[in-house]
Amino acid sequence: MNKKAQIAGVAFFIVLLIAIIVMAPIILRVGISTIDKTSDQLTSMNIAGNKSVELVTYTRNKLTGTFDWAIMFLVILNILILLFSSFLIDIHPAFLIVYIIGTFLLVITLPYTVSVAEKIYGNADFAAAPNNVIQYIPMTEFMLNNFGVIIVGVIILTGIIMFAKIKYGQQSAGGTGGTY
Numbered sequence: 001m002n003k004k005a006q007i008a009g010v011a012f013f014i015v016l017l018i019a020i021i022v023m024a025p026i027i028l029r030v031g032i033s034t035i036d037k038t039s040d041q042l043t044s045m046n047i048a049g050n051k052s053v054e055l056v057t058y059t060r061n062k063l064t065g066t067f068d069w070a071i072m073f074l075v076i077l078n079i080l081i082l083l084f085s086s087f088l089i090d091i092h093p094a095f096l097i098v099y100i101i102g103t104f105l106l107v108i109t110l111p112y113t114v115s116v117a118e119k120i121y122g123n124a125d126f127a128a129a130p131n132n133v134i135q136y137i138p139m140t141e142f143m144l145n146n147f148g149v150i151i152v153g154v155i156i157l158t159g160i161i162m163f164a165k166i167k168y169g170q171q172s173a174g175g176t177g178g179t180y
Contacts, residue, residue, distance in 0.1 A: 013074075013077075013078065013081070014078065014102065014105045014106060014109065015105075016074070017071075017074045017075065017078055018109055018113050020070070020071055020074060021071055021113065021117060021140060021143075021144065022113065022116050022117055022120060024067060024068075024071060024137055024140055025120050025121060025123075025126040025133050025134060025137070026120065026126075027067070028063070028064065028067060028133040028136055028137070029125070029126055029133045031060075031063050032060060032063070032064065032133060035056055035059060035060040035063070036060070038056055039053055039056045039057060039060070042056060064133075064136040065136070067136065067137060068136060068137040068138065068139050068140055069139075071137065071139070071140045071143075072139045072140065072143070075143060078102070078106075079154050081098070081102060082099060082102055082103065082154055082155075082158050083154075083157070083158060083161065085098045085099040085102070085158075086099055086158035086159075086161045086162045086165070087161060087165065089162050089165055089166070090165045090166060090169045099158065099162075103155055103158075106151055107151065107155075110147060110148060110151060113144075113147070114144060114147055114148070117144045118144070121134055121141060121144065
């Protein structure tokens with residue numbers, strides 16, 4: 001089994017997740033301003049039966065509505081990977097390595113992620129009235145405000161799961177490791 005490839009996959013996933021969280025307001029700002037300018041230009045056209053403005057508005061609503069869900073999906077997927085590896089820790093040691101590296105990368109990158117995100121999410125260009133893109137990602141903003149608590153909760157939960165799996169595995173194997 002190629003353990004280096006597993007480690008690289010977990011590291012890539014965590015880096016991708018952090019990059020998307022940090023880039024969310026920027027992507028939304030660029031997307032919304034482009035779509036609004038396109039909508040304004042299409043409104044100025046006087047063509048009979050022009051439904052393009054409605055379609056552009058529909059696209060804008062889909063962009064702003066699904067972006068927050070995509071970020072939350074990645075966060076929940078990361079938590080599920082940690083839970084999955086903690087449940088399977090007694091099957092193969094590779095799951096312990098995946099869990100340790102995933103948790104380590106989350107804890108190490110936590111302060112940097114929150115610091116960068118606070119600067120971006122608190123910037124007046126993103127949170128000011130005419131261009132408030134933060135209103136479209138409330139779940140992501142909540143997660144960033146409580147990121148430390150969420151990570152500690154996941155680590156405690158997975159720690160309890162691993163402890164129970166190891167204890168149950170020892171008891172079902174015939175005791176505390178004595179001779180049979």
